[in-house]
Amino acid sequence: MTSTREISAIKSDHxxxxxxxxxxxxxxxxxxxxKGALIEILHKAQExxxxxxxxxxxxxxxxxxxxxxxxxxxxxxYSYFTMKPMGKHTISVCMGTACFVRGSDRIIxxxxxxxxxxxxxxxxxxxxxxxxxxxxxxxxLAPVILVDDKVYGRVxxxxxxxIINNYREK
Amino acid sequence: MRIDSLExxxxxxxxxxxxxxxxxxxxxxxxxxxxGCLANDSEKLIEFLNHVIKARKCSxxxxxxxxxxxxxxxxxxxxxIEPDHVFYVKVVPKDARTIIDEHILQGNxxxxxxxxxxxxxxxxxxxxxxxxxxKQMRLALRNCGLINPEExxxxxxxxxxxxxxxxxxxxxxxxIIDIITKSGLRGRGGGGFPTGRKWEITKKQxxxxxxxxxxxxxxxxxxxxxxxxxxxxxxxVIEAMAIGGYTIGANKGIVYIRAEYPMAIxxxxxxxxxxxxxxxxxxxxxxxxxxxxxxxxxGAGAFVCGEETALINSCExxxxxxxxxxxxxxxxxxxxxxxxxxxxxxxxxxPLIILKxxxxxxxxxTEKSKGTKVFALAGKINNVGLVExxxxxxxxxxxxxxxxxxxxxxxxxxxxTGGPSGGVITEKDLDTPIDYDNLLGVGSMMGSGGMIVLxxxxxxxxxxxxxxxxxxxxxxxxCTPCRIGTKRMYELLVKITKRKASMADMDALKxxxxxxxxxxxxxxxxxxxxxxxxxxKYFWNEYMELIKDVDHPQGEGKYKAKNRERIEV
Numbered sequence: 220m221t222s223t224r225e226i227s228a229i230k231s232d233h234x235x236x237x238x239x240x241x242x243x244x245x246x247x248x249x250x251x252x253x254k255g256a257l258i259e260i261l262h263k264a265q266e267x268x269x270x271x272x273x274x275x276x277x278x279x280x281x282x283x284x285x286x287x288x289x290x291x292x293x294x295x296x297y298s299y300f301t302m303k304p305m306g307k308h309t310i311s312v313c314m315g316t317a318c319f320v321r322g323s324d325r326i327i328x329x330x331x332x333x334x335x336x337x338x339x340x341x342x343x344x345x346x347x348x349x350x351x352x353x354x355x356x357x358x359x360l361a362p363v364i365l366v367d368d369k370v371y372g373r374v375x376x377x378x379x380x381x382i383i384n385n386y387r388e389k
Numbered sequence: 390m391r392i393d394s395l396e397x398x399x400x401x402x403x404x405x406x407x408x409x410x411x412x413x414x415x416x417x418x419x420x421x422x423x424x425g426c427l428a429n430d431s432e433k434l435i436e437f438l439n440h441v442i443k444a445r446k447c448s449x450x451x452x453x454x455x456x457x458x459x460x461x462x463x464x465x466x467x468x469x470i471e472p473d474h475v476f477y478v479k480v481v482p483k484d485a486r487t488i489i490d491e492h493i494l495q496g497n498x499x500x501x502x503x504x505x506x507x508x509x510x511x512x513x514x515x516x517x518x519x520x521x522x523x524k525q526m527r528l529a530l531r532n533c534g535l536i537n538p539e540e541x542x543x544x545x546x547x548x549x550x551x552x553x554x555x556x557x558x559x560x561x562x563x564x565i566i567d568i569i570t571k572s573g574l575r576g577r578g579g580g581g582f583p584t585g586r587k588w589e590i591t592k593k594q595x596x597x598x599x600x601x602x603x604x605x606x607x608x609x610x611x612x613x614x615x616x617x618x619x620x621x622x623x624x625x626v627i628e629a630m631a632i633g634g635y636t637i638g639a640n641k642g643i644v645y646i647r648a649e650y651p652m653a654i655x656x657x658x659x660x661x662x663x664x665x666x667x668x669x670x671x672x673x674x675x676x677x678x679x680x681x682x683x684x685x686x687x688g689a690g691a692f693v694c695g696e697e698t699a700l701i702n703s704c705e706x707x708x709x710x711x712x713x714x715x716x717x718x719x720x721x722x723x724x725x726x727x728x729x730x731x732x733x734x735x736x737x738x739x740p741l742i743i744l745k746x747x748x749x750x751x752x753x754x755t756e757k758s759k760g761t762k763v764f765a766l767a768g769k770i771n772n773v774g775l776v777e778x779x780x781x782x783x784x785x786x787x788x789x790x791x792x793x794x795x796x797x798x799x800x801x802x803x804x805x806t807g808g809p810s811g812g813v814i815t816e817k818d819l820d821t822p823i824d825y826d827n828l829l830g831v832g833s834m835m836g837s838g839g840m841i842v843l844x845x846x847x848x849x850x851x852x853x854x855x856x857x858x859x860x861x862x863x864x865x866x867x868c869t870p871c872r873i874g875t876k877r878m879y880e881l882l883v884k885i886t887k888r889k890a891s892m893a894d895m896d897a898l899k900x901x902x903x904x905x906x907x908x909x910x911x912x913x914x915x916x917x918x919x920x921x922x923x924x925x926k927y928f929w930n931e932y933m934e935l936i937k938d939v940d941h942p943q944g945e946g947k948y949k950a951k952n953r954e955r956i957e958v
Contacts, residue, residue, distance in 0.1 A: 314610070
């Protein structure tokens with residue numbers, strides 16, 4: 220068990236909630252063996268914190284008794300893990316081949332222009348983050364974008380503003 | 390309740406009432422619950438249908454069932470009424486009332502919801518009469534769009550778990566290996582390695598601890614067949630893994646699945662839970678001494694993890710980097726124990742082969758490739774969707790007959806098969822019967838089964854660049870040829886598409902392509918240059934149009950001569 224003092228020592232001056240660390244710790248303590256469970260734990264950590272900042276990675280490393288570099292090595296390897304906070308809504312543009320040949324490169328460009336951010340960035344108001352993802356598997360609806368879990372199919376450049384605005388008002 | 394003997398399983402199959410599965414007096418409204426249709430409001434449609442049924446007080450006479458993917462994604466949401474076999478397309482939630490009032494209560498077919506053939510505007514009532522389905526043969530997809538994937542009894546009613554029962558009570562491990570080997574089933578993940586042989590090698594390894602892993606890491610952009618099988622028929626994969634586990638002597642199975650497939654994960658979890666409840670997984674399955682259980686491991690987004698050694702590293706919680714082979718996973722895999730890695734679609738075929746026999750299976754397909762293959766047909770084609778055809782079907786049949794030809798009356802240009810590992814196939818090779826060897830022969834490959842149709846509006850250099858960007862991004866970085874080679878190739882392609890390249894760049898690109906191909910550690914790097922080499926071979930002119938070479942404005946000269954020859958994939 221890591222003591223509360225240790226938790227606060229690791230989380231240093233950042234404003235990551237202490238309860239989240241406790242929740243993660245409880246999860247790690249609950250699994251039978253941590254051997255080979257690093258990716259599972261990181262999935263859980265990302266679910267709790269929304270992203271995997273340095274402090275969370277270090278926390279996991281100490282908890283498992285492995286070097287921080289090993290955790291970073293895994294986090295940086297997989298595209299599903301992110302070290303940056305995400306916006307309230309995540310907009311994912313599918314860049315699978317089917318979407319690509321039906322013009323998803325134009326969609327993502329338009330999206331970047333409309334939001335004023337690049338891929339893997341977050342808008343200033345923290346409302347949106349933009350991702351280009353590999354094949355959602357809904358090729359019949361190409362080109363496809365996802366806002367959080369909602370799928371929008373056969374998206375045209377001119378639809379984008381409206382889709383974004385739907386989420387702005389809420 | 391546990392099913393603790395084969396007899397009990399048979400009895401349940403005969404007597405259990407489930408959603409009135411076989412009752413002809415009860416109409417069933419099957420609504421597609423695949424990703425494409427769900428995105429088009431099929432969930433809401435189900436809600437509306439149930440609502441209307443309640444209002445009309447006819448819930449005794451009709452049941453709504455959410456099924457797996459019908460395959461015909463372009464026309465979704467799909468609704469099928471059984472036992473009438475009537476197939477409705479593009480159904481929106483507000484059609485719910487018409488369907489119940491007109492079709493269910495009055496018995497009149499709703500004409501406007503029928504599929505209309507694009508060429509002659511003929512309306513088609515039944516699924517089996519539609520050109521999209523006519524040439525298909527659905528084995529791996531046999532239950533997709535037919536049963537409710539979240540209801541184990543429907544699977545059991547459809548011969549589910551009978552194959553498992555048969556093997557663990559009546560067959561020796563060698564008999565099963567013999568059946569699978571004789572059936573000629575080859576790995577559907579792309580490599581085409583004989584499945585029976587893989588099982589045999591794993592079985593022969595000494596030691597008591599062994600594993601069977603289902604590779605459900607479908608990273609290939611434009612391929613979604615594994616996802617559809619897991620979403621539409623998860624039990625067939627579970628059953629096959631148990632059969633495989635019994636055969637090779639493993640008590641534990643792992644499904645390695647993409648975290649990006651939340652619905653497949655949730656349906657698999659439901660299916661695993663139900664199978665455990667009934668004792669079809671766990672200790673003493675069907676009253677025998679066989680114990681087997683399955684756990685899920687989520688991937689985290691890395692194309693290279695489809696490669697089996699990388700996948701095993703990822704299962705162990707490490708970076709998904711491939712290892713040198715040998716030793717093969719069958720000898721030394723998960724935590725250094727013998728491990729058999731099979732693809733989802735491969736596994737989905739297993740229960741059928743056990744039930745129907747090896748000679749039945751080997752009668753389908755071509756001489757060297759038996760059975761069927763599922764393709765994810767997408768791109769500039771009228772009928773986008775999931776199709777399963779016998780091996781030996783020609784590309785022309787798939788594209789023109791099943792796929793319904795090119796969208797908006799444009800001209801066919803090429804079809805990219807095998808994703809980033811494959812290549813393009815042009816008009817002249819469209820009559821090639823599809824099998825593993827023939828596709829290699831025309832400079833592409835089977836791969837996982839993504840099939841992207843390109844038309845005259847697509848620039849092939851751009852397509853090659855798209856794939857290279859993908860492989861460059863997805864290179865795990867472990868070996869230099871792949872890490873740096875793909876980067877340099879990508880830079881050259883960017884230069885070409887910006888019209889700043891010369892013939893010397895073309896030459897460098899080609900040399901690099903062969904270098905990366907011949908010296909990379911794993912399949913990702915070895916096949917990464919394929920889209921470039923194959924587009925160069927068939928669409929040299931499109932490259933030339935982008936080349937600005939002061940010395941050789943028309944691409945003539947020594948570079949042209951050098952490049953023209955020896956382009957082979």
